Amino acid sequence: MSPFFVTTFLLGLSSLATAANFTQVYAWPNELDYEWPSEAxxxxxxxxxxxxxxxxxPRYMxxxxxxxxxxxxxxxxxxVTLVSLPTSSASSAPPKLTPFPSWDMHRKVLGNCSKIQEAxxxxxxxxxxxxxxxxGSSVSNCYAKLWIFDxxxxxxxxxxxxxxxxxxxDLVIDETANGTFAYIARWVEKHIVVFSLERNESWIVNTPGIVVLSIALSPKGHEARQLYLSNLNYKQLHLISASTLRDGNGTANLMGNWSVRDTYQMLxxxxxxxxxxxxxQNYASTWNTSRPFLEQRFYQVAGLRSSWPFTFSLDQNETFWMTVFDDENMPRFRxxxxxxxxxxxxYEDSPESRE
Structure with missing residues (x-):
C-alpha cells in the first residue's frame, strides 16, 4: 500500500467519524426485558x-x-425473537420489548411449525x-419461512x-415495475435465494467461490440495481446484477476490500x-458507491467489546437508527x-438531493 493511499484513507476516516451527530434515545444499564403478560x-x-x-x-433492525x-x-x-419498541417515550426509563405480532405467535410447541421459530x-x-x-427448526423439522406482515x-x-x-x-427488497423481489443471504452458503412476491416462488442462484455473509442493494432510480455481497472469512466486497439474479443466474465481480474481514451487516x-x-470491531464504516472504493469510518466506540457490536437501520424520515451492544462495559445496550x-x-433519491 502506498504512503499516499494510507494518508488519504486516514484523513477519510477522521473526517467522516464526526459527520453524523448521534443522540442517545434509550440506554439499558444491564439487560433487556420483555413486556410480559403478567409477573407470574x-x-x-x-x-x-x-x-x-x-x-x-439484538441482531437485526x-x-x-x-x-x-x-x-x-x-x-x-x-x-421471543421478534419484538418492537417505540421510537420515543415520555418515560425516562428505557422501554421493555413487546413481542410482535403477539406472544401467541412465539409459543413454540415441538412439531408445530405455524409459529415464528427463530427470527x-x-x-x-x-x-x-x-x-x-x-x-425454522431442525429439531422440530420446521422449514425456514419468509413472513410478511401488514x-x-x-x-x-x-x-x-x-x-x-x-x-x-439477511434480506433486501427490490420493488420493480415487474414485481417485488427479495434477495436473501444464507450463512456459509455459496448462493443467493431469490423470492418473487407476485408468484410466491423462490429459487437459488449460485455464487461460486463466494460464501455470502451480508448483502446490500444499490439505490432505486440511480442505475440498473446491483447487489453487494460480502464474503465470509474474507475482506472482499463483490457486486452482482439484480436483474440477472431475477433471471436465475449472474456473475459476481470484485469491487474492493474492507480493512477487516467478516462484514456481518450492510445497509x-x-x-x-x-x-x-x-x-x-468497535466501529462501523461507509463507502460512497458513486466513487472509487474508499472505506471511511462512520462511528466508533472506544473500548467496545462485542462480537456483534451494532445493529442499524434507516427510516423514511432520513434518520439513522443504531443499537450499540457492549459485552463488558455499562450500559450494555444503547x-x-x-x-x-x-x-x-x-426509497427513490430525489434529483435535487444528489451531489
Missing part, C-alpha cells in the same frame, strides 16, 4: 429456565413510523409491510415456506452510501439516532 408468567419462565434476560441480544422492530439472537432461554433478517417495504426471515393492522399477509431450514441471515441509503458493520439526510435504499 415471567417468574415461571425464569424458574423453568425458558427465559434468561442475560441472553437477549427495521423502523417504520413510531416503531422499531428488532430480531433477537435465538437461544433456548429466549421465548433473523428483517426489512420494511415502501407500503408498510414487515418482511421477516425465520430460520403493519397497518399487524396481520400476517403471506408466509412463504422454503425447502430448507437454518442458515438464513445502503438512497444516495448510494453503503454502511457496514464488522464482527468483533439506542442511538442521527439525522443523516438520507432515507433507506427502498
Amino acid at each position: 408468567s415471567r417468574a415461571q419462565a425464569l424458574e423453568y429456565g425458558t427465559y434468561d434476560p442475560a441472553k437477549i441480544y 427495521a423502523v417504520h413510523g413510531s416503531r422499531i422492530f428488532l430480531s433477537l439472537k435465538e437461544s433456548i432461554s429466549i421465548p 433473523e433478517g428483517l426489512e420494511v417495504d415502501s407500503v408498510g409491510r414487515l418482511w421477516l426471515l425465520d430460520q 403493519l397497518n393492522n399487524n396481520e400476517t399477509e403471506l408466509i412463504h415456506r422454503f425447502s430448507f431450514h437454518d442458515y438464513l441471515h 445502503m441509503d438512497n444516495h448510494g452510501t453503503l454502511y457496514s458493520g464488522f464482527m468483533y 439506542l442511538l439516532k442521527a439525522a443523516v439526510g438520507a432515507k433507506s435504499y427502498i
Whole structure:
C-alpha cells in the first residue's frame, strides 16, 4: 500500500467519524426485558429456565413510523425473537420489548411449525409491510419461512415456506415495475435465494467461490440495481446484477476490500452510501458507491467489546437508527439516532438531493 493511499484513507476516516451527530434515545444499564403478560408468567419462565434476560441480544433492525422492530439472537432461554419498541417515550426509563405480532405467535410447541421459530433478517417495504426471515427448526423439522406482515393492522399477509431450514441471515427488497423481489443471504452458503412476491416462488442462484455473509442493494432510480455481497472469512466486497439474479443466474465481480474481514451487516441509503458493520470491531464504516472504493469510518466506540457490536437501520424520515451492544462495559445496550439526510435504499433519491 502506498504512503499516499494510507494518508488519504486516514484523513477519510477522521473526517467522516464526526459527520453524523448521534443522540442517545434509550440506554439499558444491564439487560433487556420483555413486556410480559403478567409477573407470574415471567417468574415461571425464569424458574423453568425458558427465559434468561442475560441472553437477549439484538441482531437485526427495521423502523417504520413510531416503531422499531428488532430480531433477537435465538437461544433456548429466549421465548421471543421478534419484538418492537417505540421510537420515543415520555418515560425516562428505557422501554421493555413487546413481542410482535403477539406472544401467541412465539409459543413454540415441538412439531408445530405455524409459529415464528427463530427470527433473523428483517426489512420494511415502501407500503408498510414487515418482511421477516425465520430460520425454522431442525429439531422440530420446521422449514425456514419468509413472513410478511401488514403493519397497518399487524396481520400476517403471506408466509412463504422454503425447502430448507437454518442458515438464513439477511434480506433486501427490490420493488420493480415487474414485481417485488427479495434477495436473501444464507450463512456459509455459496448462493443467493431469490423470492418473487407476485408468484410466491423462490429459487437459488449460485455464487461460486463466494460464501455470502451480508448483502446490500444499490439505490432505486440511480442505475440498473446491483447487489453487494460480502464474503465470509474474507475482506472482499463483490457486486452482482439484480436483474440477472431475477433471471436465475449472474456473475459476481470484485469491487474492493474492507480493512477487516467478516462484514456481518450492510445497509445502503438512497444516495448510494453503503454502511457496514464488522464482527468483533468497535466501529462501523461507509463507502460512497458513486466513487472509487474508499472505506471511511462512520462511528466508533472506544473500548467496545462485542462480537456483534451494532445493529442499524434507516427510516423514511432520513434518520439513522443504531443499537450499540457492549459485552463488558455499562450500559450494555444503547439506542442511538442521527439525522443523516438520507432515507433507506427502498426509497427513490430525489434529483435535487444528489451531489
